[in-house]
Amino acid sequence: xxxxxxLFCITFSLMLFPVLLGYYSRKAQRQEPLLIKSDNxxxxxxxxxxxxxxxxxxxxxxPGEETLHLSKDERLLFADQQTFTPDCQVDSIVLAMNAPLxxxxxxxxxxxxxxxxxxxxxxxxxxxxxxxLNDVTLASGVQFLRWVDAESALDIGPSCxxxxxxxxxxxLRISKSCSFQRLYAPEIVIGENTGAAVGSPAETMQKRGxxxxxxxxxxxxxxxxxxxxxxxxxxxxxxDENCVIHGxxxxxxxxxxxxxxxxxxxxxxxxxxxxxxxxxxxxxVFAQGCILVGYQCxxxxxxxxxxxxxxxxxxxxxxxIIFGYVGTEARGSIIDKDEFYKxxxxxx
Amino acid sequence: MVxxxxxxxxxxxxxxxxxxxxxxVFSYNRLYSQQKISCRDIYDSDLPKISVLLPMHNExxxxxxxFKSLLECEYDPDKLEIIAVNDHSTDATGEIIDHYAKAYPxxxxxxxxxxxxxxGKPVALNDAMSIASGExxxxxxxxxxxxxNLLKKLVSAFCDPIVGVVMGRVIPVNTGTNxxxxxxxxxxxxxxxxxxxxxxxxxxxxxxxxxxGAFRKELLMKDGGFDEHILAEDTELTYRLALEGxxxxxxxxxxxxxxxxxxxxxxxxxxxxxxxxxxxVMFRYLGRTLRSQRLRFIQKxxxxxxxxxxxxxFLLGLAFLDCIALFFLGKMSIIAGWVFVLxxxxxxxxxxxxxxxxxxxxxxxxxxxxxILALPALCFSFYFYMWNISFGLFDALIDMxxxxxxxxxxxxxxxxSDPDKIAVSNGKAxxx
Numbered sequence: 001x002x003x004x005x006x007l008f009c010i011t012f013s014l015m016l017f018p019v020l021l022g023y024y025s026r027k028a029q030r031q032e033p034l035l036i037k038s039d040n041x042x043x044x045x046x047x048x049x050x051x052x053x054x055x056x057x058x059x060x061x062x063p064g065e066e067t068l069h070l071s072k073d074e075r076l077l078f079a080d081q082q083t084f085t086p087d088c089q090v091d092s093i094v095l096a097m098n099a100p101l102x103x104x105x106x107x108x109x110x111x112x113x114x115x116x117x118x119x120x121x122x123x124x125x126x127x128x129x130x131x132x133l134n135d136v137t138l139a140s141g142v143q144f145l146r147w148v149d150a151e152s153a154l155d156i157g158p159s160c161x162x163x164x165x166x167x168x169x170x171x172l173r174i175s176k177s178c179s180f181q182r183l184y185a186p187e188i189v190i191g192e193n194t195g196a197a198v199g200s201p202a203e204t205m206q207k208r209g210x211x212x213x214x215x216x217x218x219x220x221x222x223x224x225x226x227x228x229x230x231x232x233x234x235x236x237x238x239x240d241e242n243c244v245i246h247g248x249x250x251x252x253x254x255x256x257x258x259x260x261x262x263x264x265x266x267x268x269x270x271x272x273x274x275x276x277x278x279x280x281x282x283x284x285v286f287a288q289g290c291i292l293v294g295y296q297c298x299x300x301x302x303x304x305x306x307x308x309x310x311x312x313x314x315x316x317x318x319x320x321i322i323f324g325y326v327g328t329e330a331r332g333s334i335i336d337k338d339e340f341y342k343x344x345x346x347x348x
Numbered sequence: 349m350v351x352x353x354x355x356x357x358x359x360x361x362x363x364x365x366x367x368x369x370x371x372x373v374f375s376y377n378r379l380y381s382q383q384k385i386s387c388r389d390i391y392d393s394d395l396p397k398i399s400v401l402l403p404m405h406n407e408x409x410x411x412x413x414x415f416k417s418l419l420e421c422e423y424d425p426d427k428l429e430i431i432a433v434n435d436h437s438t439d440a441t442g443e444i445i446d447h448y449a450k451a452y453p454x455x456x457x458x459x460x461x462x463x464x465x466x467x468g469k470p471v472a473l474n475d476a477m478s479i480a481s482g483e484x485x486x487x488x489x490x491x492x493x494x495x496x497n498l499l500k501k502l503v504s505a506f507c508d509p510i511v512g513v514v515m516g517r518v519i520p521v522n523t524g525t526n527x528x529x530x531x532x533x534x535x536x537x538x539x540x541x542x543x544x545x546x547x548x549x550x551x552x553x554x555x556x557x558x559x560x561g562a563f564r565k566e567l568l569m570k571d572g573g574f575d576e577h578i579l580a581e582d583t584e585l586t587y588r589l590a591l592e593g594x595x596x597x598x599x600x601x602x603x604x605x606x607x608x609x610x611x612x613x614x615x616x617x618x619x620x621x622x623x624x625x626x627x628x629v630m631f632r633y634l635g636r637t638l639r640s641q642r643l644r645f646i647q648k649x650x651x652x653x654x655x656x657x658x659x660x661x662f663l664l665g666l667a668f669l670d671c672i673a674l675f676f677l678g679k680m681s682i683i684a685g686w687v688f689v690l691x692x693x694x695x696x697x698x699x700x701x702x703x704x705x706x707x708x709x710x711x712x713x714x715x716x717x718x719x720i721l722a723l724p725a726l727c728f729s730f731y732f733y734m735w736n737i738s739f740g741l742f743d744a745l746i747d748m749x750x751x752x753x754x755x756x757x758x759x760x761x762x763x764x765s766d767p768d769k770i771a772v773s774n775g776k777a778x779x780x
Binding site for chain 1: 382384385387389390391392393394417422493495496497500507508509510519520521522523524527529530533537551593603604605714716718719721722723724725726727728
């Protein structure tokens with residue numbers, strides 16, 4: 001009996017110990033709920049808007065000062081009274097308030113630039129971030145550490161590195177060999193030509209039909225076939241040439257959209273997405289893998305915002321047009337036709 | 349008899365080992381594997397019209413908070429309506445709803461006051477859905493506080509045509525109140541940050557939890573809405589849609605505060621109700637899940653394990669008694685041989701390491717430091733849950749055998765409508 005009593009006491013103590021330990025440990029420290037940023041709102045131009053707000057508030061509160069009061073005090077350089085020489089080094093925040101800003105080739109700006117008028121940045125310049133309240137033009141090889149934004153049009157020369165985000169209020173044109181992480185503009189033109197051959201809106205409208213929520217399971221849509229409903233594949237899916245889908249598309253693995261296809265809805269894949277030339281997609285394109293967009297493609301339509309989002313690499317080929325947003329957790333790049341065929345070969 | 353007892357004991361050890369492996373796989377996946385992204389990063393100017401459904405019974409204490417949060421949400425007002433259902437409330441719920449509806453036209457009141465009407469969440473939701481005009485229905489309980497971008501995040505999931513239902517993450521707002529709310533905070537962290545996200549990553553079956561979630565109108569309406577005779581309408585919807593080939597999405601960033609129960613009595617009732625409802629779904633869907641042609645083997649296997657989560661604690665309790673009986677009968681000769689390894693593994697699986705893996709992994713991902721100190725006390729709540737879940741299982745069995753009507757039992761609320769309480773709480777967390 002004594003043995004059983006001792007056994008019971010030991011077992012009970014062993015069970016009670018962790019409870020008491022937990023109870024007293026928690027009492028020693030104040031517990032707080034996990035923080036949810038309740039006011040957080042998504043905005044693809046957030047960096048620029050936030051910076052502009054801080055600058056404008058500081059200028060209003062402390063007019064005439066040569067220091068800008070942001071999260072810490074920053075030295076100011078008024079570009080209107082300054083001529084930049086090639087390969088110059090600037091370590092202050094640059095404000096161009098009364099005239100266009102011209103930065104010659106090779107300049108290094110280790111802080112942000114705020115420009116109220118047009119901005120032209122020379123070749124191979126290095127800039128932390130740039131907020132332009134009008135048009136911004138970048139020559140070749142310009143490198144951004146953080147972001148660049150233009151209130152109107154952003155024109156990006158070849159081989160630029162665009163940091164985390166490049167955005168524009170109206171139009172963004174981006175040239176070959178540029179790398180990026182996020183692009184945003186109501187109209188994004190890839191390459192030098194705006195792509196006369198890109199499926200025109202009129203043509204698109206003709207193809208546009210009644211979208212349907214019906215799910216159709218198949219792993220290949222034959223060429224020139226028209227389907228009303230969303231096409232679903234548990235594994236890989238191929239949409240052959242010139243097929244028309246009045247609905248969305250989902251592939252459980254990789255998705256191959258061949259030339260001339262038209263999709264009125266969204267295109268989603270749990271793997272990679274390859275979009276060949278002259279394809280028109282009116283909805284969003286989303287992949288857990290890579291996305292490769294061929295030349296003369298049209299994603300989205302005028303006046304509406306749509307997205308291309310991938311967890312891995314996004315490659316966009318010249319002569320395509322996108323209405324809205326491009327984002328990747330890896331890197332994005334602009335390629336030409338030859339590179340597109342090479343990438344297509346290695347992808348599939 | 350002894351052979352049966354020994355066989356049962358060994359079977360339960362194996363069952364617990366399976367659950368333990370599942371917990372380890374999920375924890376490993378969250379900590380070390382590549383994570384799936386959700387559609388929340390999509391910017392789309394053509395989001396669909398949505399109806400937010402708020403079923404409420406005696407929620408006068410908390411209604412202003414949820415209305416305030418929803419009215420501040422970032423969503424095109426022309427594509428948003430809020431249907432507030434007053435389900436036989438005896439407090440000021442009806443008056444408060446009418447007051448807000450007068451001030452804000454997007455709030456549409458629906459009063460269910462006929463004493464002959466059945467009451468409860470599924471019935472209230474069905475009535476709300478019958479008048480709702482949105483393509484997507486978003487459901488919140490009255491004690492939830494959605495953040496500004498929550499609606500957009502949830503609705504973005506429907507860009508994928510195969511997604512039928514989406515679930516967001518629940519975070520207790522009153523975590524510091526007492527030991528119980530501390531423990532619930534840890535459970536939620538393990539359950540959402542690790543378990544739900546891992547299931548989403550691995551293409552298994554994340555669970556729609558009945559609140560902070562959304563689903564397509566047409567999928568519900570074609571079957572006549574929610575089953576009004578079931579308590580766990582959320583679990584039933586998860587399995588119904590999964591077996592039809594629809595996907596359940598989970599968005600870990602679609603976070604929403606909830607008020608966790610603050611008394612053991614309220615928590616016990618809540619768990620018993622969940623167990624009752626979940627087991628009703630288990631009786632109905634276990635066979636169908638095993639026979640499903642839509643689910644792959646691994647999806648089916650995990651779906652069955654998920655269906656059994658409110659059955660296993662009772663079976664485990666029996667295994668404890670079985671173990672004690674075998675010990676006193678002198679038949680517990682498992683120390684010798686390979687069974688010992690299983691025994692040790694299973695001991696660690698029940699009540700000890702299994703939930704610890706996920707909670708510890710979740711706490712690490714969430715950056716919790718102080719909160720994790722309460723972890724050892726989970727040992728107590730394990731037995732507390734086993735007790736209440738077992739009663740819930742008996743309730744479900746009796747429901748099935750007698751075909752009796754199921755009455756809805758509401759969880760008690762604690763907060764008064766004081767938005768500053770949350771603001772202060774958030775402020776402290778931000779400072780931290």
